[in-house]
Amino acid sequence: MLTGAVYKELQNSLQCIRRYLYQKQSGLLISYEQNQREIFNMKKIIIVGGGVSGISAGIYAKKAGFEVVIFEKNQLAGGQCMGWNRKQHHIDNCIHWLTGTKKETSLWNIWNEVGAIEPDTEYVKSEKFFTTYVGNEQVTLWKNLDRTEQELLALSPADETEIKKFITHVKYATCCEMPADKPMDMMGIKDYLKMGKAMADMPKVVKEYGKIDMQDLANRFKHPVIKTFLTDYLPKEYTATSFIVSYATIASGNGDVPVGGSLAMVNRMLKKYQDLGGFLSCNSPVKKVCLEGNLATGIELVDGNIHKADYVLLATDAGEALEKLLANKYTDKKWQKSFSDSRKYPLFSGVQMAFSIDKATYPYSGTIFFDCKTVQVGDKNVNRMSVKSFEYETEWAPAGKIVLQANILQYDEDYEYWKSLDEKTYTMIKKKLAEEVRERIVEKFPSLKGYIELLDCWTPMTYERYCNSYHGAYMGFITRKDVKPFRVKGTVKGIKNVYLASQWIQSPGGLPVAVTAGKFTIQRILRKSTVNG
Ligand SMILES: Cc1cc2nc3c(=O)[nH]c(=O)nc-3n(C[C@H](O)[C@H](O)[C@H](O)COP(=O)(O)OP(=O)(O)OC[C@H]3O[C@@H](n4cnc5c(N)ncnc54)[C@H](O)[C@@H]3O)c2cc1C
Structure with a gap:
């Protein structure tokens, strides 16, 4: 002994x-x-x-x-990397994409070292980044960049030069990797040389798109649907490079979603x-x-x-x-x-709702942005929103049902609105807004009429209460085109x-x-x- x-x-x-x-x-x-x-x-x-x-x-x-x-x-x-249950459904708060799911990257090594992902981790099978609707016209950003290029060219031949340039630069950006071995200030010359070699194409992306934001990028195109998809996914204050790198990450299979979602990870x-x-x-x-x-x-x-x-x-x-x-x-x-x-360091959050819908009545998948009749949030008129369906997680809803989540982007000033409400008014407004959003979703997808039930609704105040998040922010400061990244x-x-x-x-x-x-x-x-x- x-x-x-x-x-x-x-x-x-x-x-x-x-x-x-x-x-x-x-x-x-x-x-x-x-x-x-x-x-x-x-x-x-x-x-x-x-x-x-x-x-x-x-x-x-x-x-x-x-x-x-x-x-x-x-x-x-x-x-914030969380999920919760409501009425026998599971609601996932976080992972839309997880950068670092490609095995040969140093970020993958970290996710692996912390047990988040293993060599045999399964990922959600999806061919899309997201789909944008403007009226009855639509465009999808596919993981397959050539397919996206063809779709954009068919939609707007007049934008050919900008479309080709955009797709070429997304391809360049697939080499982009976040330094993950050590902090940048602890990196030596060798580390910088290695990084420079691995990301040889990134300077081209930064040169072309580094000084413009999403609104500027949208302005380069003529077609309204293309202009719209460029300001749909990320807040329009984001630099164009951020969006291009995000799309490249997803297209190259380095931004997948692990099966089981946020809480399981x-x-x-x-x-x-x-x-x-x-x-x-x-x-x-x-x-x-x-x-x-x-x-x-x-x-x-x-x-x-x-x-x-x-x-x-x-x-x-x-x-x-x-x-x-x-x-x-x-x-x-x-x-x-x-x-x-x-202004220089914006933060963003969202108002979200989760619904239970009948699977048979919703022949769509993934994240979809669409325009809608005005919904009032505080003193702002909202005319676009997004829905994301979780048909791939069969365990997250009873048989025949799926979870559909709606999201409306919110900024600092919207937080001030939510913060100003007393508890009773807050609850009442949330309920009213959730009902209006449900109506807008049914207007867009009429087959859902009678088959959509609210599970939960949460706002920037929820993140403040639950995580002590400053102004309910989802993430840190957004990098603006004219401001040095924080x-x-x-x-x-x-x-x-x-x-x-x-x-x-x-x-x-x-x-x-x-x-x-x-x-x-x-x-x-x-x-x-x-x-x-
Ligand atoms: C809706 C949504 C979607 C997102 N989607 C993505 C995505 O697709 N991809 C992506 O990369 N990122 C995404 N994010 C961002 C991601 O969730 C965050 O970057 C990440 O979870 C932040 O982790 P953190 O540990 O730094 O902070 P937090 O998650 O905020 O953790 C801080 C912890 O500290 C605790 N805490 C706070 N104050 C105290 C205290 N006084 N005492 C004790 N504990 C305290 C909180 O409860 C919390 O658990 C998303 C975020 C949101 C809200």
Whole structure:
């Protein structure tokens, strides 16, 4: 029998080897002796927020040999990467596309390392990106770019030059890969050369489309349906390059949707974290970071309990982290400027509804944008909306039914409208809006009449309440054509051992930024401990 002390010694030695191997693989090697020093005096990391970024940070921290606890305010981890059940249906909140599903990319390696996807993960079989209707005319953006080109040319021969240029540049952009091995400021010349070689065609895309936004791109075309599809999918403030890269990602099979959706993916990550020995404390809203001089000593929960740690990672929305958890004392100029200028740094959200529909009455698939009779949301007239059907997830609805989700884009000023409503009015307006949207859907797809039932309706306020998302934002700041993309390291000036580690540290956010934010933060901590070791 091993005595307790010998057993512990053995465990620590194994931990040293695991940590050493991980560092070797990630190019952040510190000496075996130093690992030994740190493991035998195991450092503790507290992570606030159990979304994708928090779980990712937790996994990499465990692999690097830290003791880790994630504090999550909700009953379930996952944050915005979430799904929930209503009336025997499952509603998926998040994954429309997951960048990094192509095996040979470095992002795939990260998704694999955090347990989100495996070599045999199944993806939803879909041939489309989305379809746009204007009246009775329509166009589909197919995964097959040649098919899209033919369809666009048939629709609008007068736009031939721009159509061909657009498709050629989407093809160029299929080489685009997000740096995922290490943060850009930690990359060396070799890394940059490798990246430059792999993305040799990207400068052509940036040269042609880097300085224009989606509205400018739409203006280059003559046909109204083409103009419309270009402003349908992403908010029109997005740079044209963002859209081209998104389409290229999907067309090249690097942006598929894993079967099972958002909640299933997050649960796989969570299992990985817990298998590595990470601890998750749900129903544990954090009130503040506890500070002594320029060091954090831990966190205080809303219930008053205090937990000590050597490092505190804030994997929450940045507004929550800076304004509340750090009491607005460490919000530097860059953050202040970005939060206070919604023209330069717009955020977006949505009002969404999920419906149960009879499968037999809906002969469509995928995401469809269409124009509709005016629906009033706050003081805005809305004349376009989208629906997405989940016919491919047969487990998500009773036999013969499918879930159909509707989405209306919302901005900061729309958030102000929702925020101004008292609880009773909010509930009433949501109900009225959901009914109007149901009517518009039936007007567009008359076969649904009598076969469509509301399951749920949610707004920017839902994201604020559930995830503490700033103004209910889906993602971080949008990159505008005339503004340098927002990017920070996540370090907090004035505190040595606190890091911001969520999707907000790099615009426009999203799942790839969230998962890399977790990894990069642990790499920063390891590098710092090497330097100071
Ligand atoms: C409708 C929708 C669709 C989307 N579709 C896509 C898509 O197709 N592809 C894509 O790449 N991205 C998509 N995104 C974005 C993606 O969901 C996010 O980028 C990602 O989930 C953010 O992860 P995160 O961990 O950084 O933040 P979050 O998910 O916000 O996680 C933060 C966590 O911190 C917790 N928390 C907050 N405050 C506290 C506190 N005080 N104490 C304790 N816990 C706290 C929250 O409850 C939450 O769990 C979508 C988002 C939405 C809303």
